Amino acid sequence: MTNHDELMQPSRKGFISNYPHFRYWKKPVVEEMLAEDPVNIYIHVPFCAQKCAYCYYKTEQYRDPAQLEEFVQALCREIRLANERFHFGKRPVNSIYIGGGTPSLLKENLLREIIACLRENFVIAGPEFTIEAEPRTITEQKVKAYKDLGVTRLSLGVQSFDDEIIGMSGRKHSAKKALETIEMIMNAGGLAVNIDLLSGLAGETDETWMKTIDTAIRTEVHNITVYRMEAYLNTEFFNRGVRKKQIELPSEEQELHFMELALEKLTASPYKPWSFFTFTWKGEFQHHYAGNLWRGEDCCAFGPSAFGMLGDYNYQDTLNLDTYLASLKEDKLPIARGYKLTAKDVMIKDLLLGMKLHSMSRKVFREKHGIDFCRVTRGTVDELSDGGYIRVDDESITLEVKGILYGDFVGKRLAAALKQYLGPDELSLY
Ligand SMILES: C[S@@+](CC[C@H](N)C(=O)[O-])C[C@H]1O[C@@H](n2cnc3c(N)ncnc32)[C@H](O)[C@@H]1O
Ligand code: SF4
Numbered sequence: 001m002t003n004h005d006e007l008m009q010p011s012r013k014g015f016i017s018n019y020p021h022f023r024y025w026k027k028p029v030v031e032e033m034l035a036e037d038p039v040n041i042y043i044h045v046p047f048c049a050q051k052c053a054y055c056y057y058k059t060e061q062y063r064d065p066a067q068l069e070e071f072v073q074a075l076c077r078e079i080r081l082a083n084e085r086f087h088f089g090k091r092p093v094n095s096i097y098i099g100g101g102t103p104s105l106l107k108e109n110l111l112r113e114i115i116a117c118l119r120e121n122f123v124i125a126g127p128e129f130t131i132e133a134e135p136r137t138i139t140e141q142k143v144k145a146y147k148d149l150g151v152t153r154l155s156l157g158v159q160s161f162d163d164e165i166i167g168m169s170g171r172k173h174s175a176k177k178a179l180e181t182i183e184m185i186m187n188a189g190g191l192a193v194n195i196d197l198l199s200g201l202a203g204e205t206d207e208t209w210m211k212t213i214d215t216a217i218r219t220e221v222h223n224i225t226v227y228r229m230e231a232y233l234n235t236e237f238f239n240r241g242v243r244k245k246q247i248e249l250p251s252e253e254q255e256l257h258f259m260e261l262a263l264e265k266l267t268a269s270p271y272k273p274w275s276f277f278t279f280t281w282k283g284e285f286q287h288h289y290a291g292n293l294w295r296g297e298d299c300c301a302f303g304p305s306a307f308g309m310l311g312d313y314n315y316q317d318t319l320n321l322d323t324y325l326a327s328l329k330e331d332k333l334p335i336a337r338g339y340k341l342t343a344k345d346v347m348i349k350d351l352l353l354g355m356k357l358h359s360m361s362r363k364v365f366r367e368k369h370g371i372d373f374c375r376v377t378r379g380t381v382d383e384l385s386d387g388g389y390i391r392v393d394d395e396s397i398t399l400e401v402k403g404i405l406y407g408d409f410v411g412k413r414l415a416a417a418l419k420q421y422l423g424p425d426e427l428s429l430y
Contacts, residue, residue: 038094040292041118043075044303045103046321049134052159053170053240054198056232058305058319059101071321072110074328076117078302078317081333083121086300086310093118094297095128095289099155104133108145115149128152128288130194135173135181143188153287154185155194155225161215162208165201168247170236175215182219192285194223194278199262200255201229202237202247209258213265222285224271225278226262228255228407259405267401273358276404294353295364296346304334312346314339344422347371348415352429355411359398377417384410 271279301308307316315338389403
């Protein structure tokens with residue numbers, strides 16, 4: 001009699017004590033279970049010397065060093081309180097990212113204090129450690145201090161190498177200053193450098209944009225990131241460009257054209273796509289922090305508006321700096337909102353975020369979720385592959401140039417198809 005025949009016969013035999021049966025349980029899984037899960041750390045420093053016209057991040061006007069001192073005291077209290085509550089103590093840290101705002105406004109002593117606090121509360125053994133920086137805030141002395149403190153990567157906000165475009169964006173540095181800063185960091189050695197550019201800034205023309213991309217490529221920095229400028233509701237570009245129509249922003253078609261030009265130049269250069277917006281020098285110097293998060297690793301987030309994920313929970317700190325500071329004065333964690341993901345949400349999230357990478361592993365997804373998403377979304381996969389957006393093999397799914405150009409489109413299409421297969425729900429994909 002086969003298993004199936006046996007199952008179909010009414011019988012009182014075979015008491016179920018667990019699933020799957022003990023005969024499937026293995027020793028290596030016990031070791032895996034007892035190991036501490038790795039974690040990543042994000043810190044949000046919410047101060048800037050100016051508010052850029054396109055920027056949607058939660059930032060406050062930087063006035064004096066006392067603001068930063070008060071903030072760092074609160075931040076360290078938050079890290080200690082979170083460790084008491086969530087017991088990070090023995091979890092190895094896979095990467096650290098200090099973003100903002102402009103964390104490069106922090107003087108060496110305050111950065112040292114933050115790092116000492118992280119070391120007291122986590123196991124930190126030389127992971128990737130990124131700090132975001134604005135060109136005017138970086139000096140040779142600071143670069144040296146960063147290296148002494150274990151920083152491995154600097155992410156520089158550049159946006160454009162055209163002075164007029166930079167000025168219209170509300171930024172206060174020149175293209176020359178950005179280039180000098182990049183050159184100084186590259187000459188010092190020992191730090192990987194990323195530069196952020198924005199496609200679709202006010203005033204951009206083919207000529208200014210080609211100049212920006214060519215200049216970026218010539219710097220030979222380790223990573224070039226090209227974001228699509230989105231005029232979010234809380235930005236000056238939205239207010240003056242979309243609402244009041246006082247300034248002209250590039251149309252969707254124009255922005256698409258800028259990104260096409262950027263891709264033409266970048267794909268003909270030594271830079272290789274690593275995600276749909278980050279290009280790495282000869283395919284090296286990948287950005288581990290982003291990759292780890294997109295592969296679903298935990299992230300502890302600290303600082304106003306910082307968002308993280310621990311286990312099945314997404315969570316975010318309060319957006320308001322005063323509320324943040326007040327809450328920590330009372331020894332309360334400043335977490336303001338969260339979302340508990342179901343097993344299905346985790347699958348959709350892993351697919352959406354995983355498809356930000358140039359190439360996503362089918363195998364890793366299958367091992368984690370027990371499902372081959374390409375098989376269950378076959379119709380959509382075929383459509384995207386016939387449309388020239390992706391190529392698929394047994395191991396992975398890779399974005400073609402058209403897939404890179406359209407950003408999250410591939411991820412959203414696949415996630416919608418997977419959702420259909422798993423059973424639709426009320427959560428929208430954007
Ligand atoms: C925190 S900032 C970088 C560091 C530093 N604050 C600076 O600007 O020099 C992070 C990046 O987000 C990007 N960004 C800001 N606003 C954006 C928007 N509306 N759309 C797309 N990207 C945006 C910019 O490229 C910016 O460099
Ligand atoms: S782009 Fe950078 S410097 Fe400008 S407001 Fe945003 S975080 Fe601050």
